Every structure is written in C-alpha cells, then in structure tokens.
Amino acid sequence: xxxxxxxxxxxxxxxxxxxxxxxxxxxxxxxxxxxxxxxxxxxxxxxxxxxxxxxxxxxxxxxxxxxxxxxxxxxxxxxxxxxxxxxxxxxxxxxxxxxxxxxxxxxxxxxxxxxxxxxxxxxxxxxxxxxxxxxxxxxxxxxxxxxxxxxxxx
Amino acid sequence: xxxxxxxxxxxxxxxxxxxxxxxxxxxxxxxxxxxxxxxxxxxxxxxxxxxxxxxxxxxxxxxxxxxxxxxxxxxxxxxxxxxxxxxxxxxxxxxxxxxxxxxxxxxxxxxxxxxxxxxxxxxxxxxxxxxxxxxxxxxxxxxxxxxxxxxxxxxxxxxxxxxxxxxxxxxxxxxxxxxxxxxxxxxxxxxxxxxxxxxxxxxxxxxxxxxxxxxxxxxxxxxxxxxxxxxxxxxxxxxxxxxxxxxxxxxxxxxxxxxxxxxxxxxxxxxxxxxxxxxxxxxxxxxxxxxxxxxxxxxxxxxxxxxxxxxxxxxxxxxxxxxxxxxxxxxxxxxxxxxxxxxxxxxxxxxxxxxxxxxxxxxxxxxxxxxxxxxxxxxxxxxxxxxxxxxxxxxxxxxxxxxxxxxxxxxxxxxxxxxxxxxxxxxxxxxxxxxxxxxxxxxxxxxxxxxxxxxxxxxxxxxxxxxxxxxxxxxxxxxxxxxxxxxxxxxxxxxxxxxxxxxxxxxxxxxxxxxxxxxxxxxxxxxxxxxxxxxxxxxxxxxxxxxxxxxxxxxxxxxxxxxxxxxxxxxxxxxxxxxxxxxxxxxxxxxxxxxxxxxxxxxxxxxxxxxxxxxxxxxxxxxxxxxxxxxxxxxxxxxxxxxxxxxxxxxxxxxxxxxxxxxxxxxxxxxxxxxxxxxxxxxxxxxxxxxxxxxxxxxxxxxxxxxxxxxxxxxxxxxxxxxxxxxxxxxxxxxxxxxx
Numbered sequence: 001x002x003x004x005x006x007x008x009x010x011x012x013x014x015x016x017x018x019x020x021x022x023x024x025x026x027x028x029x030x031x032x033x034x035x036x037x038x039x040x041x042x043x044x045x046x047x048x049x050x051x052x053x054x055x056x057x058x059x060x061x062x063x064x065x066x067x068x069x070x071x072x073x074x075x076x077x078x079x080x081x082x083x084x085x086x087x088x089x090x091x092x093x094x095x096x097x098x099x100x101x102x103x104x105x106x107x108x109x110x111x112x113x114x115x116x117x118x119x120x121x122x123x124x125x126x127x128x129x130x131x132x133x134x135x136x137x138x139x140x141x142x143x144x145x146x147x148x149x150x151x152x153x154x
Numbered sequence: 155x156x157x158x159x160x161x162x163x164x165x166x167x168x169x170x171x172x173x174x175x176x177x178x179x180x181x182x183x184x185x186x187x188x189x190x191x192x193x194x195x196x197x198x199x200x201x202x203x204x205x206x207x208x209x210x211x212x213x214x215x216x217x218x219x220x221x222x223x224x225x226x227x228x229x230x231x232x233x234x235x236x237x238x239x240x241x242x243x244x245x246x247x248x249x250x251x252x253x254x255x256x257x258x259x260x261x262x263x264x265x266x267x268x269x270x271x272x273x274x275x276x277x278x279x280x281x282x283x284x285x286x287x288x289x290x291x292x293x294x295x296x297x298x299x300x301x302x303x304x305x306x307x308x309x310x311x312x313x314x315x316x317x318x319x320x321x322x323x324x325x326x327x328x329x330x331x332x333x334x335x336x337x338x339x340x341x342x343x344x345x346x347x348x349x350x351x352x353x354x355x356x357x358x359x360x361x362x363x364x365x366x367x368x369x370x371x372x373x374x375x376x377x378x379x380x381x382x383x384x385x386x387x388x389x390x391x392x393x394x395x396x397x398x399x400x401x402x403x404x405x406x407x408x409x410x411x412x413x414x415x416x417x418x419x420x421x422x423x424x425x426x427x428x429x430x431x432x433x434x435x436x437x438x439x440x441x442x443x444x445x446x447x448x449x450x451x452x453x454x455x456x457x458x459x460x461x462x463x464x465x466x467x468x469x470x471x472x473x474x475x476x477x478x479x480x481x482x483x484x485x486x487x488x489x490x491x492x493x494x495x496x497x498x499x500x501x502x503x504x505x506x507x508x509x510x511x512x513x514x515x516x517x518x519x520x521x522x523x524x525x526x527x528x529x530x531x532x533x534x535x536x537x538x539x540x541x542x543x544x545x546x547x548x549x550x551x552x553x554x555x556x557x558x559x560x561x562x563x564x565x566x567x568x569x570x571x572x573x574x575x576x577x578x579x580x581x582x583x584x585x586x587x588x589x590x591x592x593x594x595x596x597x598x599x600x601x602x603x604x605x606x607x608x609x610x611x612x613x614x615x616x617x618x619x620x621x622x623x624x625x626x627x628x629x630x631x632x633x634x635x636x637x638x639x640x641x642x643x644x645x646x647x648x649x650x651x652x653x654x655x656x657x658x659x660x661x662x663x664x665x666x667x668x669x670x671x672x673x674x675x676x677x678x679x680x681x682x683x684x685x686x687x688x689x690x691x692x693x694x695x696x697x698x699x700x701x702x703x704x705x706x707x708x709x710x711x712x713x714x715x716x717x718x719x720x721x722x723x724x725x726x727x728x729x730x731x732x733x734x735x736x737x738x739x740x741x742x743x744x745x746x747x748x749x750x751x752x753x754x755x756x757x758x759x760x761x762x763x764x765x766x767x768x769x770x771x772x773x774x775x776x777x778x779x780x781x782x783x784x785x786x787x788x789x790x791x792x793x794x795x796x797x798x799x800x801x802x803x804x805x806x807x808x809x810x811x812x813x814x815x816x817x818x819x820x821x822x823x824x825x826x827x828x829x830x831x832x833x834x835x836x837x838x839x840x841x842x843x844x845x846x847x848x849x850x851x852x853x854x855x856x857x858x859x860x861x862x863x864x865x866x867x868x869x870x871x872x873x874x875x876x877x878x879x880x881x882x883x884x885x886x887x888x889x890x891x892x893x894x
Contacts, residue, residue, distance in 0.1 A: 015589070041784050052775075052777055083777070086870065087781040087870070088777060088781065089871075
C-alpha cells in the first residue's frame with residue numbers, strides 16, 4: 001500500500017476519533033509540535049499519560065474502597081487526571097473527570113464509584129485506540145518511509 | 155402854286171372837321187410814338203423776349219406811321235415842297251416797313267400761338283402735379299397713421315387691449331362712425347360680436363359663420379365693401395332716414411402657435427378668422443378710397459400678428475406656471491423622501507444598538523454561565539439558549555447588514571489577511587457538522603493561491619461560510635468539496651454571465667471558490683429566485699432554520715467585492731455547485747508587517763520562534779509538564795522544568811527570562827508564590843516574566859494574580875499560536891494582559 005493512502009487512512013482514523021468525541025482539538029495541537037527534531041513527541045507524551053493515569057486509577061480505587069472515604073484526596077487525584085487528560089486531548093476522559101469531581105463535591109460514595117467506573121472505561125477505551133494508532137498505523141507509515149502528517153488538511 | 159393836291163383848306167368852312175382831324179392825327183402820332191417807347195421800356199425790362207428783331211421792326215413801323223401822321227399835320231395848311239417830299243418819303247418808308255412787318259408777322263404768329271398752347275399744357279401739368287402731391291401727402295399721412303396704430307397695437311400684449319386699441323385708432327384715423335370686431339365662438343359655427351367702438355357693452359349678437367357675405371370676405375385677403383344691410387353691418391338700430399355710409403369688412407386671421415412651425419408666412423393653413431367691420435359716417439359723401447382700404451388690410455394683418463404674440467405669451471406663462479407648480483410638488487416629494495430616509499436611518503441606528511445590546515448580554519452571560527459548574531440538564535439548557543441566541547444575533551445582523559447594503563452605505567473593511575487561514579477556519583467551523591452528518595469534507599487550495607491577500611476578511615469568510623453552510627445544510631449524505639484557486643482567463647470563459655469581464659492586474663487577482671455538494675440539488679425553476687430575499691425553495695427540504703437572507707447578503711458582499719456568484723444544479727437530487735469569483739488585492743511583503751495588533755492569536759505572528767530563550771516551567775502534573783515543555787521546545791526555547799514549588803525556587807535564576815507556573819494544583823497559592831519570587835529578585839528588571847497557567851478562569855484567580863504582580867495569565871489548554879503570541883507580547887512589550 002502506498003504511503004499517501006496510508007496517510008489518508010491515518011487521517012481518517014484520527015478524524016473518526018475526533019468525531020466520536022474520544023479526542024479533541026488539543027491532540028491536533030500536539031501533532032503540530034511533532035517535527036523532525038522531535039519525531040516521537042506525541043507518542044512519548046501519550047505513553048507518559050498512560051503510565052500516570054494507571055497510577056492515579058490505582059490510587060483512586062484504593063481510596064474509594066477504604067471507608068471513611070477521603071473525598072478531598074480523591075478530588076485531588078481526579079483533578080490531576082483531568083489536567084493530564086485535557087493536556088493530551090482525551091475529551092471523554094476529561095468529561096468523566098468533571099463528573100467525578102461533581103460527585104466528590106456531593107460526597108456521595110455511590111456516585112463516585114460509578115464515576116470511577118466511567119473514567120476507567122473511557123481511559124481504557126482511549127488507550128486501546130491510541131495504541132492501535134501508534135502500533136499499527138503510524139508504524140506502518142514510518143516503515144514505508146513516510147512521515148506522519150502534522151495536521152488534517154491536505 | 156404847283157400841283158397842290160390838297161384842297162385849300164378854308165378855315166371857316168370845314169374848320170371844325172379840320173380841327174378834329176388835326177387833333178386826331180396829333181393824338182395818333184402821339185400814341186404811335188409812345189407805343190415803341192413802351193415796347194422798348196418793357197423789352198429792356200424783360201430779358202427773355204425772343205423776338206427783338208420783330209419788335210424793332212414793329213417799332214420802326216409804328217414810328218414811321220406816327221411820323222406820317224405827324225407830317226400830315228403840316229399838310230393841313232399850305233406847305234412847301236420839302237414838306238411834301240418828306241411826307242412822301244415817310245409814307246413810302248412806312249409802306250415798306252409795314253409790308254415787311256406784315257410779312258414777318260406771318261412767320262411769327264404761329265410761333266406765338268404755340269407758345270400759348272405750351273403754356274396751357276404746362277399749367278395743366280402743374281395742376282395735375284398739385285393733385286398728385288395732395289394724394290401723396292394723404293398717403294403719407296395714412297402711413298403715419300398706420301405706424302402709429304401698429305405701435306399702439308403692438309405696445310401691449312394683452313389681447314383685449316390690442317383689439318380695443320385697434321378699433322379706437324382705426325376709428326380715429328379714418329374718422330369712422332362705427333367699427334366692430336366679430337370673433338368666432340368656441341364651436342366655430344358662429345361669429346359673435348366681441349368689440350365695438352362706440353357701444354360700451356356689445357349685446358352679444360351672433361351670426362352664423364356661413365353667411366355668403368362672410369364667406370366672401372373670408373376667402374379674400376383684401377378689404378371688401380359690403381352692403382350696409384348685411385347682418386354684420388347692422389349694428390345700430392337705424393332711425394331710418396339717413397343713408398348709411400359705406401361699409402367695409404376685412405378678415406383677421408387668428409394664428410395658432412402651430413402655424414409658426416413652417417418657415418414661410420403661414421398662408422391659408424389657418425381656418426379661424428375674425429371679422430372686422432368698418433362703417434363710414436352716414437350722410438357723408440365719403441367713399442372708401444384705395445389707400446384707406448390698404449390701410450385697413452395692413453392693420454388687420456398687424457392685429458393678427460399681435461394677437462398671435464399675445465397667444466404665445468399666454469401659452470408660455472401658463473407653461474411656466476405649470477412648471478413652477480411641478481417644481482413645488484417635486485420639492486415637497488423630495489423633502490418627504492429625505493425625511494423618510496432619515497427616519498429610517500434613525501430607526502435603524504437605534505434598533506441596531508437597541509437590538510444588539512440585549513443580544514450581547516444574553517450571549518455573553520450564557521457563555522459565562524456555560525463555564526460554571528452545571529448539571530447536565532442545565533448544561534443542555536444553556537447550550538440551547540446559546541445556540542438560539544447566536545442564531546438570533548446572526549439574524550439581526552443579517553437584517554441590519556442587508557438594509558445597510560441596500561442603502562449602499564456598507565463599506566468593506568479592507569485589510570491584509572491570511573487567505574489560507576480563512577479557509578482553514580471555515581473548515582474548522584464546518585467540520586463538526588459534517589462529522590455529525592457523516593459527510594466528507596475536502597478542501598483544495600490552488601498551488602498559486604497567495605497566502606496573504608487584501609480585502610474584507612470578515613465578509614469573505616461570511617460569504618464562504620454561507621455557501622458552504624448551505625451545501626452542508628441541504629446534503630443528507632455524500633461529500634462536500636471546496637476548491638479555491640486563482641481565476642485565470644480560461645476560467646473566465648466558463649462564466650456564462652454576460653457583462654462580467656474581470657481583468658486581472660498587477661495589484662489584484664480574482665479568487666474563484668467553488669463548492670460542490672451531492673445533496674438534494676435545486677430544481678431549475680428555483681434557480682432565479684435563489685438570491686432574492688426571504689424566498690425559500692418551494693420544493694425540497696423545508697426551511698431548515700434560515701431566514702432566506704443568506705444568499706441575498708452573500709450576493710451583495712460578492713458584488714461589493716466586484717465579483718459574481720452563481721449556482722448550478724442538474725436538478726433535484728443531483729447535487730449543486732455554487733461558484734463565486736471575487737476580486738482581492740495582492741499583498742506585498744511590506745503589507746505583512748503592518749498587520750494590526752489584536753489580542754486574537756491568529757493575527758499576531760511577529761516572532762515565529764524564540765531561539766535561545768531560557769524559560770522555566772513549573773508544573774506538578776507530569777503530562778502537562780511534558781506538553782508545555784514540548785510546546786516551548788517547538789518554539790525554539792531552552793526549557794527547564796520543575797515538578798514542585800521548592801524545586802522551582804531552587805532552580806530559578808536570572809538566566810530565565812520567562813517562567814510558566816501552573817497554579818491550578820490545590821495547595822498552590824499564586825499570590826504567595828509571586829511574593830516569594832519577587833523577594834528573590836530584589837531588582838525588578840532582572841526578574842523573569844511570570845506567567846501563570848491555569849485551568850479555571852474565574853475572576854478571583856485572575857484578580858489575585860494581577861494584584862500579585864504576575865505578568866500574565868494563560869488558560870489551559872494552550873495552543874501553539876497562543877503560546878507564540880504570549881511570548882511575542884512579553885518580548886515586545888514587557889507586559890501582557892490577560893489572555894484567554
């Protein structure tokens with residue numbers, strides 16, 4: 001398959017992610033930061049995100065399952081997560097975090113658990129999709145000698 | 155005694171007889187002698203007398219006769235022979251002379267007679283000349299009268315005065331008894347007595363116009379004598395006994411304005427005549443003389459001319475009055491129109507302000523509301539409110555724009571802008587909708603399309619958005635393709651619009667934008683109505699939330715940009731292609747640096763990179779930190795990072811020109827931080843710029859940052875352009891107001 005087609009596929013994939021709300025414009029900003037001097041910037045940052053988030057989710061699980069629930073702490077963690085996810089443009093994760101924060105304000109454990117589940121769900125979803133993106137689509141392009149597009153226009 | 159042939163006169167016998175003879179002879183001689191003396195005297199007196207020789211002869215004859223008679227005196231008594239001889243000589247001489255004279259007279263008497271006849275002839279001639287002189291003098295006087303009359307008639311332009319004056323003057327000049335003027339009535343079938351000399355108020359007689367006498371007068375341009383018994387002449391009830399004076403009638407042509415169109419004097423093209431009737435005094439033996447008739451004819455002509463002048467004047471006065479009335483009316487109408495326009499403009503100005511202020515309030519407050527914490531239901535409601543009010547604001551703007559456009563008072567805001575960016579912006583705005591509707595959207599920018607252009611960016615974008623928006627609105631599936639190229643002359647041939655001949659020049663180019671969609675298309679009969687205001691398509695999708703103004707406004711913008719817009723469609727269900735061409739100016743390099751500063755990110759690109767700029771980033775969130783660092787590295791800065799406040803305070807030094815601090819982590823007090831930094835850098839100008847990164851935009855945070863002396867505040871997420879402009883601002887101006 002020739003490079004142009006691969007690149008088009010890549011673009012369409014990303015457009016699809018944006019369309020369904022998984023990613024937002026911030027991800028595109030990140031793409032623009034990627035250039036010859038920094039060819040893997042995006043994947044590096046995203047990987048960092050994945051790692052950080054895993055840790056945070058662990059902490060959250062622990063915090064929620066241990067009564068009395070320290071809502072302040074949970075709120076801090078969720079705040080962190082919200083910040084990270086908005087930095088890379090994981091829209092759904094961010095929205096889930098916002099809901100989570102509301103739950104924390106209400107100090108309702110049930111609601112918090114539900115929100116946590118929601119956050120996890122969204123996170124794993126994004127992780128899967130982006131992994132596919134890097135491991136399959138981008139790798140293919142790079143192997144074929146092409147470069148990853150910096151934006152979605154032709 | 156010798157033969158004495160005389161009888162011895164005896165005094166006593168015929169003494170008495172002798173005595174008488176003696177005395178007679180004496181007197182005869184005396185007379186005979188005195189006649190020549192008289193003749194000589196008179197001849198001497200008159201030099202002209204031609205027959206001197208005759209007179210001399212005659213004188214001689216007379217003298218000799220006298221001598222004879224004188225000598226006869228001596229023969230009465232005894233006389234000597236000498237006396238007898240003398241007597242005889244005298245007698246002989248006398249005989250000779252008298253015979254000669256007699257013979258001479260035979261010659262000269264005819265001459266004398268002819269002199270007499272000549273004299274007679276001359277006398278006759280003189281008498282004749284006298285008469286002619288008299289005639290000429292009369293004519294001269296008549297001429298003077300005519301001139302005076304004409305002068306009187308022509309000195310006024312008032313119809314009534316003209317006619318009255320004519321009659322008066324004529325009456326005076328010709329010593330008339332009565333003078334009358336008959337004018338044709340409106341119907342033209344009768345003559346009405348209009349003016350008379352002596353009767354103050356003409357009774358209003360009318361006579362039918364086709365009387366034979368009238369026709370006779372009308373058919374000739376001369377003054378004709380008519381019978382005093384004819385109806386036109388019987389103006390006064392006659393007492394019966396006196397003999398009426400002779401009457402003359404003449405026609406007066408009533409010339410109409412149209413008669414003067416032809417160059418030569420209008421002859422018989424006019425059919426309307428008035429009749430002037432003149433009556434000599436009754437009981438006078440006067441007769442109409444030729445010169446008087448001529449005078450009358452001349453006067454009639456003059457009257458005709460004067461009347462026509464009066465008519466022309468009336469006509470022109472009437473036209474002028476009419477024009478003045480029209481002028482007044484027009485002026486009034488104009489003033490009314492001006493008042494109406496002013497009222498409308500005032501209304502628009504007021505409504506402009508009045509309508510927009512509440513709209514702004516609604517939109518601003520709704521968007522602020524959106525930023526606060528809301529339940530999902532509330533959020534949905536606020537979004538709906540925002541969407542609707544945006545729509546309404548657009549509608550109001552459209553209507554106001556349209557009225558300004560119609561007015562011709564709308565002017566383009568010309569400026570240099572990034573053409574490519576306009577299209578990208580349009581794409582970004584439309585992209586979400588196309589993604590929702592599952593339409594594919596492609597943009598093709600021509601290879602020679604300049605990056606910068608001079609024109610009205612906002613309205614160009616409005617036009618493109620409108621066209622693309624329509625394409626998206628009316629397509630349920632398929633694809634939308636936008637292409638923008640520089641129009642060359644080949645493309646102009648495609649344009650099927652007459653009168654549109656764009657001419658590219660060195661300073662301008664023509665941008666051609668074409669939007670193709672695979673949507674519902676437009677039926678051919680709807681195409682002409684597309685650009686009319688408020689008109690929706692009759693078939694196809696119903697009103698999907700538009701006012702019908704979009705394309706109308708679009709067309710006007712395109713026209714203002716000296717371009718043309720048109721739509722083509724093969725029919726319903728077959729998609730539609732919208733194309734427009736507009737004229738834009740070519741931006742030269744020098745224009746780029748004149749880009750105005752606004753707080754919008756896209757237009758401020760003075761520095762594209764900041765090589766070597768040392769910055770410090772403080773953020774406890776690893777991901778955020780990496781992203782911010784990547785951003786700054788991309789812009790060419792040398793970035794150091796710190797993960798906590800302590801680390802930050804440790805690392806920060808004079809080398810760092812800008813520090814970015816993320817203070818949205820709980821437990822970080824921006825105010826405190828700022829104080830501590832300031833303490834660290836006692837002197838102000840060595841202190842690095844302090845920029846706060848935060849995720850919330852509430853007023854309290856902003857105010858406290860400003861109070862703490864922060865140089866700026868940026869809202870996360872930060873885009874490249876935003877960061878770039880922030881750094882530019884800091885470098886350029888050493889101060890940064892809040893950016894959002």
